[in-house]
Amino acid sequence: MAFVVYDGVTLLDVTGPLEVLHQANLAHQTQAELYEVVLVGKERGVVRAGSGVELAGVVPAAEVGAVGTVVVPGADHLVGGVPDEVLEVTAALAEAAVRVASVCSGAFVLAQLGMLDGRRAATHWRHAGALARQYPKVRVEPDALHVADGRYVTSAGISAGIDLTLAMVEGDHGSDLARAVARELVVFMQRPGGQSQFSTAMATPPARTDQLRAIAESVVADPAADHSLSTLAAAAAVSTRHLTRLFQSEFSTTPGRWVERVRLDRAQQLLLDGHSITTAARLSGLGSDETLRRAFARQLGTTPTEYRRRFQAAKQ
Incomplete structure (x- = not known):
């Protein structure tokens, strides 16, 4: 497995996946390594990551079979333009490769080479808009952790490279090995590729008022509780009209829509944990199977059954 490295590369985009592969080799417990890794750059020697750490043992593409x-790991400067040397190294390596992957803004390299034309792709949420604008032929999925389309696999930023590599290990050698690596790294096994990069709780900015902050925390802590507008307003000791104004002012949505989104987050996780649609609807607070289906269709453009089917392999 070859990693394209260059000056300014994001260190964790390289070392996160490398550690997954290293742990896979250790967990396999045989003399033959499952993954042989090489760092490939324009020239032999050393490259300096964006953090200042140097990566040694780099070899030129011409010396790699x-x-x-x-x-292809990412770096912020790739968004403004991909250096020719990075394009040349990637193109040389990818020509005969079975699988081509990118982490974070590494997707800009694949897009510049035309490899993602007509394909689905992911990148860091901060760069998704730029990727879509610069490469309109790429079907950017701005919220996905990682996406596979043909031989190309792309992921969101930083730690998502670990999820991406766990998925590759699972595809190569089965879920037991991937689960063992995830346990060793103390990470979730593994966040499904299409899972949002953010939960509603993470994506919502902290409330400026104590009243709204307490309300938001109570909903996230127990989505299945009674969170009707009147109940929330009573808990905050304000009128329903004033609470609605607070939500619009700080969260740019209504209390009802925000509560539904938090409940949908919980339902998604319950489904991924193996619960039935009926149980997920009840425990998340969405109530009925039909309410859950409507929320999935409205917010995610899919059904609970399809969502679970698509990602169940990552949970086995």
Whole structure:
């Protein structure tokens, strides 16, 4: 497996996936390594990551034979333009590769080479708009953790490279090995690729008022409780009209829509944990199967059954 490295590369985009592969080799417990890794750059020697840490042992692409997988890590400067040397190294390695992957803004490299034309792709949420604007032929999925389309696999930023690599290990050698690696790294096994990069609680800015902050925390802590507008207003000791104004002012939505989104987050996790649609609807506070289906269709454009089917392999 070859990692394309260059000056300014984001260190964790490289070392996160590398550690997953290292742990997979250790967990396999055989003399033959499952993954042989090489760092490939324009020239032999050392590259300096954006954090200042130096990566040694870099070899030029001309000295690397055919590789099964190419991984292109990201860096913020790729958004403003991909250096020719990065394009050349990636193109040389990818020509005969079975799988080509990118982490974070590494997707800009694949897009510049035309590899993602007509394909679905993910990148860091901060760069998704730029990727879509610069490369209109790419079907950018701005909220996905990682996306596979043909031989190309792209992921969101930073820690999502770990999720991406766990998914590759699972695809290569089965869920048992991937689960063992995830346990060793003390990470979730593994966040499904289409899962949002953010939960509603994470995406919502902190409330400026104590009243609204307390309300938001109570909903996230127990989505299935009674969170009707009148109940929330009573808990905050304000009128329903004033509470609605607070939500619009600080969260740019209504109390009802915000509560539904929090409940949908919980329902998604319950489904991924193996619960039935009926149980997920009840425990999340959405209530009925039909209410859950409507929320999935409205917010996610899919059904609970399809959502669970699509990601259940990551939970086995």
